[in-house]
Amino acid sequence: MRDRNRMKISMLLAAAGAVLAGALVAPPTSAGQAPPTVLTKTPEFSASAIIIERTEPPKDLAIPEDFRVATYENVINEVTKTGRFKQVFRSGDHRANDVPDLVTMRLLPVTFTKGSETARGTTTVKGWSELKIKVVITDRSGKTLVDQEVQGNVRFYGENIEVTKDFAKKAAMVVYQNFRAPGH
Amino acid sequence: MNNRRAQMQNNFEGPDRVSSRGWRRPAILVAVAAVALGAAATRVRAQQAQVMPQPNVEHVIGLEGIKPGYKAALTVQGNELVFAWDRTKATIPIASILDIFTSDDTQQIFRGSVGSAMKAGVPYGGGRVMSLFTQATQVMTVEYRDSNGGFHGAVFIFTKGKATEAKKALVAAGAHASIPPEEPAKEEKKP
Numbered sequence: 563m564r565d566r567n568r569m570k571i572s573m574l575l576a577a578a579g580a581v582l583a584g585a586l587v588a589p590p591t592s593a594g595q596a597p598p599t600v601l602t603k604t605p606e607f608s609a610s611a612i613i614i615e616r617t618e619p620p621k622d623l624a625i626p627e628d629f630r631v632a633t634y635e636n637v638i639n640e641v642t643k644t645g646r647f648k649q650v651f652r653s654g655d656h657r658a659n660d661v662p663d664l665v666t667m668r669l670l671p672v673t674f675t676k677g678s679e680t681a682r683g684t685t686t687v688k689g690w691s692e693l694k695i696k697v698v699i700t701d702r703s704g705k706t707l708v709d710q711e712v713q714g715n716v717r718f719y720g721e722n723i724e725v726t727k728d729f730a731k732k733a734a735m736v737v738y739q740n741f742r743a744p745g746h
Numbered sequence: 747m748n749n750r751r752a753q754m755q756n757n758f759e760g761p762d763r764v765s766s767r768g769w770r771r772p773a774i775l776v777a778v779a780a781v782a783l784g785a786a787a788t789r790v791r792a793q794q795a796q797v798m799p800q801p802n803v804e805h806v807i808g809l810e811g812i813k814p815g816y817k818a819a820l821t822v823q824g825n826e827l828v829f830a831w832d833r834t835k836a837t838i839p840i841a842s843i844l845d846i847f848t849s850d851d852t853q854q855i856f857r858g859s860v861g862s863a864m865k866a867g868v869p870y871g872g873g874r875v876m877s878l879f880t881q882a883t884q885v886m887t888v889e890y891r892d893s894n895g896g897f898h899g900a901v902f903i904f905t906k907g908k909a910t911e912a913k914k915a916l917v918a919a920g921a922h923a924s925i926p927p928e929e930p931a932k933e934e935k936k937p
Contacts, residue, residue: 616897627847627887628806631899635807652896679854683865683877719862721853723806723901 607707608742611649611661614638617695619671626676632723633669633693636730641667644734646741665707667737670696672711677722691716691725697733699740708740803908805829808888808900809836815858820902820912822919827888829902838890838900843921847887848909855879884909888916 614637617630634653642650651658658664672694681689692715699708714729716722803820805812809829812818818831827838856864856876865873886909888900904912913927 626849626885627889628849628885628901631887631889631901632807634897635899652892652898654891655894655896657894679857680852680877680880683854684874721857 605646605738605740605742607665607740608744608746609647609663609665609701610744611651611658611664612641612647612667612699612737613651613655613658613664614641614653614667615669616653617669617671619674623671623674625671625674629674629676629693629723629726632726633695633729636727637667637669637733640730640734641737644738644741646737646743648744662702664702665741666700668698668700669733670698672696677716677725679721682716682718686718691722693725693729695729695733697736699737708736710736712736802905803829803912804903806885806901806903808898809838812836822915825919827916827921838888840916840919840921842890842892843916844889844891844897846889846913846916846921846923846927847925848913848927849885849887850906851883851885851903852880853883853903855881882906886912 614634617625617633619625619630638650638652641647649657649661651661651664673692674694675690675692677691678689683689692713694711694713696711697708698706700706712729712732714725714727714732716725716728802817805814805816805818807814812829812834816831816834818829818834821828821830822840825840827840827843829836829838854861854877856879861876865876867873868876882905884904884906886902886904888902890898890900892898902909902912910927913923917923917927
């Protein structure tokens with residue numbers, strides 16, 4: 563009888579362990595979370611340096627200046643973290659002129675919804691912050707290497723400006739997937 | 747008898763008059779000193795206002811070496827905009843500032859990871875009510891170039907009205923702003 567109880571307990575524990583492990587290993591599914599870090603393809607390009615240009619929204623799309631600046635700064639931080647380039651230059655940095663294999667990253671906003679933290683907090687389904695930007699990376703000759711739309715979201719917790727951070731992480735993932743590490 | 751009374755009255759009134767005069771002088775002196783001190787304090791406060799003390803300015807992003815969410819004082823010192831508190835310090839040369847923008851915003855009172863945990867901890871969805879408590883704030887964005895010509899942007903959160911004061915102080919110190927600080931800041935956008 564005791565043995566049976568022990569077996570039951572151990573089986574329950576094993577099942578609970580399996581559920582926990584599954585929850586830990588499973589990739590995040592909800593939007594707004596970090597993208598999976600698994601590479602889906604071998605990176606095609608390599609460059610020793612990248613220059614990130616300022617966000618340039620079209621005239622009919624109003625993006626507050628703090629969101630534009632936060633997007634630019636967050637993208638610089640996240641692209642630097644990828645380790646794909648020896649140097650990450652800011653827009654206008656004259657040192658970039660001397661780099662022969664420099665690539666240029668342009669951020670062209672497509673849509674922007676500021677959202678409302680209060681509406682998110684109270685209703686859950688309203689007040690989402692969304693920022694969709696076209697990420698274009700070109701080489702020195704002007705040839706387009708990457709042209710992809712990336713969307714950042716804040717769907718529940720967090721301030722509106724966190725949308726720029728979410729976008730930057732996903733944009734950095736695009737860079738990570740398309741560029742080889744220096745020396746490879 | 748009447749003369750005696752009169753003498754006595756004179757005797758009583760005499761020292762009283764002297765003593766009241768004796769108290770008046772120091773009282774006047776104290777009053778004058780208080781007025782002088784008050785004027786001096788006002789002058790000091792006015793000088794402080796010129797250097798724009800902002801004890802609770804939150805850094806959102808853009809200053810190197812300073813974490814997002816860090817609170818410090820933002821002041822104009824000489825030719826620099828200084829964001830400093832305790833041992834942490836970051837400076838932006840005023841001459842390198844390209845533009846300054848301010849805008850109105852609101853901020854949740856219960857925010858951050860602690861605020862979120864509190865909201866989640868309230869039973870029966872009561873945390874949603876906590877999301878209704880907000881406070882008015884102002885955001886200031888400073889765009890500038892480093893010594894290599896690289897573009898930078900720094901974003902700060904102020905209590906309501908203080909960002910306009912800060913912008914005024916910066917413009918007075920020689921910083922460039924495409925939109926004058928006197929204009930309403932709600933819909934400030936790049937021209």
